[in-house]
Amino acid sequence: xxxxxYKVEVKEEDxxxxxxRFGYAKTLDEQSFVKGxxxxxxxxxxxxxxxxxxxxxxxxxxxxGSESGEAGEEQDAGGNKLKPSDCPQRMILGDxxxxxxxxxxxxxxxxxxxxxxxxxxxxxxPKGKPKDKGTLLHNLSKLGDExxxxxxxxxxxxxxxxxxxxxxxxxxxxxxxxxxxxxQMIAAAKLDKDDEVVQICIITPMQxxxxxxxxxxxxxxGISLKFLLEEVxxxxxxxxxxxxxxxxEKDYVEFLTVVNDFQQTFKxxxxxxxxxxxxxxxxxxxxxxxxxxx
Numbered sequence: 669x670x671x672x673x674y675k676v677e678v679k680e681e682d683x684x685x686x687x688x689r690f691g692y693a694k695t696l697d698e699q700s701f702v703k704g705x706x707x708x709x710x711x712x713x714x715x716x717x718x719x720x721x722x723x724x725x726x727x728x729x730x731x732x733g734s735e736s737g738e739a740g741e742e743q744d745a746g747g748n749k750l751k752p753s754d755c756p757q758r759m760i761l762g763d764x765x766x767x768x769x770x771x772x773x774x775x776x777x778x779x780x781x782x783x784x785x786x787x788x789x790x791x792x793x794p795k796g797k798p799k800d801k802g803t804l805l806h807n808l809s810k811l812g813d814e815x816x817x818x819x820x821x822x823x824x825x826x827x828x829x830x831x832x833x834x835x836x837x838x839x840x841x842x843x844x845x846x847x848x849x850x851x852q853m854i855a856a857a858k859l860d861k862d863d864e865v866v867q868i869c870i871i872t873p874m875q876x877x878x879x880x881x882x883x884x885x886x887x888x889x890g891i892s893l894k895f896l897l898e899e900v901x902x903x904x905x906x907x908x909x910x911x912x913x914x915x916x917e918k919d920y921v922e923f924l925t926v927v928n929d930f931q932q933t934f935k936x937x938x939x940x941x942x943x944x945x946x947x948x949x950x951x952x953x954x955x956x957x958x959x960x961x962x
Contacts (some may be wrong), residue, residue: 704798
């Protein structure tokens with residue numbers, strides 16, 4: 669008798685992945701997430717609209733043309749109907765909780781300060797309820813003593829590039845395609861002794877081609893520098909990078925963001941900062957100390 673292999677078809681659905689600042693992760697279905705975190709999502713969206721002119725959620729149209737509520741639709745504290753399609757694909761809620769909206773067939777990738785990338789299948793993260801603590805990522809991967817600093821779905825990673833900045837001020841842009849590997853852990857950066865990855869930003873293909881967005885860097889002592897994104901070269905994932913800022917002795921990079929010409933403000937240390945208060949210079953400049961808070 670010949671044996672027949674049966675392949676179980678997985679029904680594709682969107683899940684919300686939540687990872688807190690301690691590395692505890694959980695997934696929630698759309699209805700549970702909107703019911704448990706609708707107020708926080710609404711507040712986040714309003715804040716984004718205020719700080720990012722032209723911010724658009726790209727809300728999905730109701731295919732039935734009906735004005736009645738969709739499945740999973742809840743009301744926020746203001747009585748507004750919030751649908752899963754109203755939720756951005758990437759959010760930071762509450763006490764530094766990263767939220768990603770991913771397909772259940774996607775993989776979760778997380779990058780560490782030590783310069784590595786880990787990749788796990790989403791179905792390894794147990795489904796939970798809004799109040800559940802979740803499962804420590806260290807128990808789902810070979811993370812060891814490394815510190816995760818950035819999370820992204822593999823599909824989003826593959827379609828974009830990443831901008832890395834290190835504590836010692838080295839910067840580089842890497843295509844997401846470079847991270848397409850079957851291994852659960854790969855090297856994502858070449859670091860000097862006592863250096864570490866501080867922050868990572870997503871760069872879309874449109875941003876990479878235009879190159880006129882601005883990179884903003886802030887150091888521990890309050891020195892800030894702004895220069896054009898096009899000054900940052902694309903390198904391989906194991907590249908060291910080029911100098912982003914000339915640091916004073918004992919100073920180090922603490923913050924990185926990328927802004928467009930329409931963006932007037934950004935958040936740093938939970939405070940609103942003015943883009944225009946930072947002078948445009950060349951990459952590798954010394955920057956200057958200025959009052960950037962509004």
